[in-house]
Amino acid sequence: MIMSLATKIGNVTIRNPMILASGVLGTTYSTLNRMYEAGLGAVITKSIGAKSRAGNPNPSVFALNEIRSVINSVGLANPGYQIFREDIEILMKNSTPTIVSIFGENKEEFKEVLEGLKDLPVLAFELNFSCPNTEMGGAQIGTDPDLVYKIVKELRVKTKTPLWVKLTPNVSDVIEIASAAVKGGCDTLVAINTLKAMVIDIHTKQPILGFKKGGLSGAAIKPVGIRYVYDLYEHFGDEIPLIGVGGIFKGEDIIEYLLAGATAVEIGTSLGVAYPENMVRFFQMKIKKYMKEQQIDSIGEITGGAHK
Amino acid sequence: MIKQTLSNDKPVMSVIVEKWEECFETYCYKIKLPVKIQSAKPGQFIMLWVPREDEYPICIAGLKDSILEVGIAKMGPGTEAMHKKEVGDLVGIRGIYGKPFTPPEDVNHLLIGGGFGMTPLKLLTEVLVANENKQTIHVFEGARSKNRLMYYEWLQDFHDQGKINFHVCTDDGSLGYQGFPTIDLEKFLQESETSSVIYAAGPEKMMKVIFDIGKNYPKVVDMQMSLADRYMRCGFGACAYCAVDPTGWRICVDGPVFNTEKLEQISDFGVYKRLETGEKKRI
Numbered sequence: 001m002i003m004s005l006a007t008k009i010g011n012v013t014i015r016n017p018m019i020l021a022s023g024v025l026g027t028t029y030s031t032l033n034r035m036y037e038a039g040l041g042a043v044i045t046k047s048i049g050a051k052s053r054a055g056n057p058n059p060s061v062f063a064l065n066e067i068r069s070v071i072n073s074v075g076l077a078n079p080g081y082q083i084f085r086e087d088i089e090i091l092m093k094n095s096t097p098t099i100v101s102i103f104g105e106n107k108e109e110f111k112e113v114l115e116g117l118k119d120l121p122v123l124a125f126e127l128n129f130s131c132p133n134t135e136m137g138g139a140q141i142g143t144d145p146d147l148v149y150k151i152v153k154e155l156r157v158k159t160k161t162p163l164w165v166k167l168t169p170n171v172s173d174v175i176e177i178a179s180a181a182v183k184g185g186c187d188t189l190v191a192i193n194t195l196k197a198m199v200i201d202i203h204t205k206q207p208i209l210g211f212k213k214g215g216l217s218g219a220a221i222k223p224v225g226i227r228y229v230y231d232l233y234e235h236f237g238d239e240i241p242l243i244g245v246g247g248i249f250k251g252e253d254i255i256e257y258l259l260a261g262a263t264a265v266e267i268g269t270s271l272g273v274a275y276p277e278n279m280v281r282f283f284q285m286k287i288k289k290y291m292k293e294q295q296i297d298s299i300g301e302i303t304g305g306a307h308k
Numbered sequence: 309m310i311k312q313t314l315s316n317d318k319p320v321m322s323v324i325v326e327k328w329e330e331c332f333e334t335y336c337y338k339i340k341l342p343v344k345i346q347s348a349k350p351g352q353f354i355m356l357w358v359p360r361e362d363e364y365p366i367c368i369a370g371l372k373d374s375i376l377e378v379g380i381a382k383m384g385p386g387t388e389a390m391h392k393k394e395v396g397d398l399v400g401i402r403g404i405y406g407k408p409f410t411p412p413e414d415v416n417h418l419l420i421g422g423g424f425g426m427t428p429l430k431l432l433t434e435v436l437v438a439n440e441n442k443q444t445i446h447v448f449e450g451a452r453s454k455n456r457l458m459y460y461e462w463l464q465d466f467h468d469q470g471k472i473n474f475h476v477c478t479d480d481g482s483l484g485y486q487g488f489p490t491i492d493l494e495k496f497l498q499e500s501e502t503s504s505v506i507y508a509a510g511p512e513k514m515m516k517v518i519f520d521i522g523k524n525y526p527k528v529v530d531m532q533m534s535l536a537d538r539y540m541r542c543g544f545g546a547c548a549y550c551a552v553d554p555t556g557w558r559i560c561v562d563g564p565v566f567n568t569e570k571l572e573q574i575s576d577f578g579v580y581k582r583l584e585t586g587e588k589k590r591i
Contacts, residue, residue: 054585
């Protein structure tokens with residue numbers, strides 16, 4: 001039996017369903033290349049905006065061992081698209097399947113970044129509407145369905161490159177936001193971004209993060225991510241591909257996301273370790289083992305299995 | 309329950325039990341960790357959180373029976389905030405992070421550094437001196453002037469006991485010979501007939517100069533250099549703000565100590581470092 005891990009996300013095909021999530025190991029072309037060479041299907045850059053941003057002061061990333069999770073408040077630190085373009089060009093030269101995560105403080109900035117990068121043959125642009133670590137214009141864009149619709153619609157006419165929308169879990173009705181993105185013309189929905197979180201040191205009585213508040217990723221949020229993907233699949237079915245993200249630490253977690261309705265997954269926190277190559281190898285082995293046991297030829301057959 | 313070790317977790321609040329002015333604008337601290345931990349390896353580092361101010365990587369100068377020693381040179385607002393901390397104050401520690409120096413046997417150990425780079429070399433000196441094998445240890449330290457030499461008395465004491473050969477120099481000649489530590493290093497390499505390993509820590513530009521000198525001497529069988537002077541957010545391999553091109557190695561987990569073979573592959577070495585934005589800047 002020939003098993004195929006090749007994964008079709010809309011019009012995009014990648015060699016397996018494992019994608020490096022934005023925000024981990026995505027600051028430079030060299031770590032992104034390294035993670036593709038480690039065996040992932042594709043990689044996503046750190047979110048890139050119109051201008052250079054230093055982000056939030058340290059502490060801005062630390063682990064929470066008890067719950068195998070990480071809290072961060074990096075706050076969209078990035079060099080701006082004009083400078084980061086050089087890194088993307090190297091990735092393109094290396095034929096690394098790359099998705100560029102972009103953000104803006106408003107519609108105009110989203111447009112500027114997309115215009116500045118749309119000539120590059122990237123797999124997709126992932127619209128980061130949902131970073132919880134900044135105080136841009138009050139509420140996050142991703143919690144406002146009107147704004148989501150308007151931005152996606154405007155970007156849609158500017159490029160043929162697929163647009164993925166990364167959803168925030170920090171809303172009461174994710175279907176409403178997702179529907180606005182689909183109506184605006186996005187190609188894929190990605191769920192979920194980090195959960196709003198905070199850690200206070202009881203000795204100094206101080207929030208530990210320099211920005212005080214942050215976002216939680218890692219094993220603690222996996223059941224939340226599974227629920228969002230399940231809800232989205234229940235609503236949209238095969239109408240739009242879903243990518244599951246949040247707390248994947250082992251191969252079984254990937255299968256779980258696929259069963260919930262995801263076509264592919266993004267993996268971040270568990271790859272931010274000393275030996276990410278080993279993690280990728282373990283994921284791959286587990287997926288193959290599951291497919292063999294279940295007599296599945298093509299990974300796509302797993303998608304949505306929990307709804308049958 | 310007392311935790312048995314320090315791990316990659318949120319900062320562990322620890323109390324400063326000793327503070328002294330080591331040299332100009334440089335303070336050393338002994339910090340009591342509320343966890344049982346015997347030792348650390350030279351070259352490894354911790355992330356130091358100064359509450360309300362900043363968090364940054366600091367190389368370990370000593371660690372014995374849960375007492376951590378660090379030396380902090382004034383480098384900016386974060387280190388100045390630490391300088392205001394006194395005995396009894398709390399700071400947060402997480403780690404221990406990074407790959408250490410790995411000294412082989414039966415070689416001359418040549419330790420060379422300056423400024424804050426002396427902290428990991430202090431622990432390395434201690435480990436080498438404690439090793440029972442008969443080995444030659446040379447420490448080459450340079451500074452702008454005598455009031456900026458770190459651990460001068462500590463090293464001089466080892467020298468007087470015949471445990472190390474301490475070569476000291478200053479830019480202005482106020483102590484030791486006038487010039488750079490590379491002068492005595494080269495003198496040694498020219499005269500020596502046995503194999504040597506060079507260990508370096510400090511400003512990257514200086515280490516690149518040392519690296520280029522070391523390559524000229526076939527008797528230098530390895531060079532191990534600590535590239536810890538990089539901006540870091542996480543310290544455990546996630547954020548990649550410390551990553552070097554074109555290899556994609558992260559200083560925090562793939563380093564901070566790299567050997568000759570690896571240093572040859574890092575085109576950023578001594579040339580570029582990354583800012584908080586992720587943008588590369590010429591060193």
